Amino acid sequence: MPADKEDVSVNASPIEILVKPEVSGVKNEQLIQTRRAQICDAALELFLEKGIASTTIRDICARSGVNQASIYDYIENKNDILRRLLNQLWFRPDVPTLPERLEAFGDADFEDILTSYFRDTWRIKRKGTLLAYRSIPHLQSDDRKAMRAHDTRLITLLARHLRERTGLPADDKRPEIVANLIIFLTAFGPMRDWVQRDIDEELMAGTIAAGVTAMLEHLKAQGEPPST
Template structure:
């Protein structure tokens, strides 16, 4: 099976983004893009430093350099900023999904896990931290959309694990294993404060070896003849 096959659930849900406010008071599209980037960059720093609830629009204006009298020409409110950040950092399709990597049986399990963890931890780290710290403040519809995305990823990953192992479609172990792998990918970087000074590649290879051993224990590895 090629690495592009599978992932039907995720393909569908990746077309869904959190609804951003439509604001048309400024007609200069380049200016709007530049100001929103300033605002979102500053807000991300503040949300990670102080938390979403403790950050005020005044704080964001001070950090971004955008005047408080004009900021609402570019964003609707703090939740609108959060949605824009999550669309960029969490919903953005800048990392190849693990189900697609796993579908390529020419790759060993260690290679699959290392490639996914490396990309996820480098590209998605701020998005992961933002989600972890802001979930309690998300609107209900946003929380549902994020849960649907995670569930779709878990479903696709479980299906690829079943295909690679030849296990029954309703095998609950594959769902559990998929959930654990997603957890490792999402929350592994948040523990990096315990291993300051350790080369990133050492961390990636170590965690990937553990994840691959866990997968192999349950399903074997056709690429290695297990």
């Protein structure tokens, strides 16, 4: 299957690493889901407009239409809303990670896989990316640890694929450096779109993918790192 196939759900696995508290003030499950969706949609808009610290529960109630007296029947607090949004938008299962794509399309051109990955994550996970980076100072300690553990695991898996492609030895740390850079570049489109809105998305994704591919080709040709 070509790497730029529109179906991006291949090998995607649901990841919900931020623990959500049980809130059971209402027994009607359909009503719970409807109200939580209203609350989370309103909170996301406000978090991205005003910032997380500046957004109050009162603001969220006013934007969502959910009464302030009943909102705690559906969520525990603002941190609970943030967790639910990150699970929904940042850890969303319909956008495979780069290691998952490399596993599924290993024989495809690496640059094509990268281009598809950047395009899909920038386009589909844009709000999740913006929220994730803005939320770090506001996360609870356990949530911050879980986010770090998730990224560490992702970098480790990606570095393993890069090491296989370059033939670099296990004690060479350069694949981890490049893997970390790729994860950082995943946020490049959404975080910098305020200065590059006039640049074609496909051109930008292809250019960055070409740069990363050239970097790996250089490491592969260089072989063992020069001694220091």
